[in-house]
Amino acid sequence: MWPTDKALGVRVSATDYIPHGLPIEDVCDFVAAVRDLGCDFVDVSGGGVAAAQQIALTPGYQVDYATAIKKTVGLPTFAVGLITNPTQANEIITSGRADGIALARAFLRNPRWVWDAAEELGAEVFCPPRCAPAPGPVAGLGVCEPPSLTSRFDRHSALRPTDKRFLRKFMRRSGGRASRLRI
Ligand SMILES: Cc1cc2nc3c(=O)[nH]c(=O)nc-3n(C[C@H](O)[C@H](O)[C@H](O)COP(=O)(O)O)c2cc1C
Secondary structure (H helix, E strand, O other): OOOOOOEEEEEEEEEOOOOOOOOHHHHHHHHHHHHHHOOEEEEEEEOOOOOOOOOOOOOOOEEEEEEEEEHHHOEEEEOOOOOHHHHHHHHHHHHOOOEEEOHHHHHHHOOOOOHHHHHHOOOOOOOOOOOOOOOOOOOOOOOOOOOHHHHHHHHOOOOOOOHHHHHHHHHHHOOOOOOOHHH
């Protein structure tokens, strides 16, 4: 039994990219049915499975399907498909075309996508303390850590009160460069 306090979503193929194939109206009916059964959100993709398909792979090529389902059914809707840059992602959400976005291939290219996006959009992200000592400039922090910090966090998996004191001291010593680190 799925816990009631956890969100449950469904992935749908809004199209099969085949002429006279799956109509969007049928997909909306399906999503409305799972909504009525208690589904919390829908993630809208396309079925890229037939050899004869000719899919125009343009940026955000499936977002319009998500928008259509969101408008028709009213369930929180995620869009996928060649969403690759932070401004594009932000526009999809702020313009109301979808409630959320999901990425796959962009993360394969750059596992630090979220950090870089936060930096580009001027957003603040929580930095897990164990990641703070990562070598090199850290998005949102922009500092290189002293080696002692690395060894200290190698010994601790959770942020304890002593760690908090140490981090605050580190932030003071960084002269504000690490001021975005929330502890
Ligand atoms: C060649 C190809 C075929 C895909 N086929 C399906 C599919 O049949 N059903 C589906 O839900 N998503 C399908 N997807 C979408 C992926 O599951 C995933 O949502 C998508 O790649 C995310 O978009 P992104 O990788 O452009 O960020 C396919 C993606 C690719 C690249």
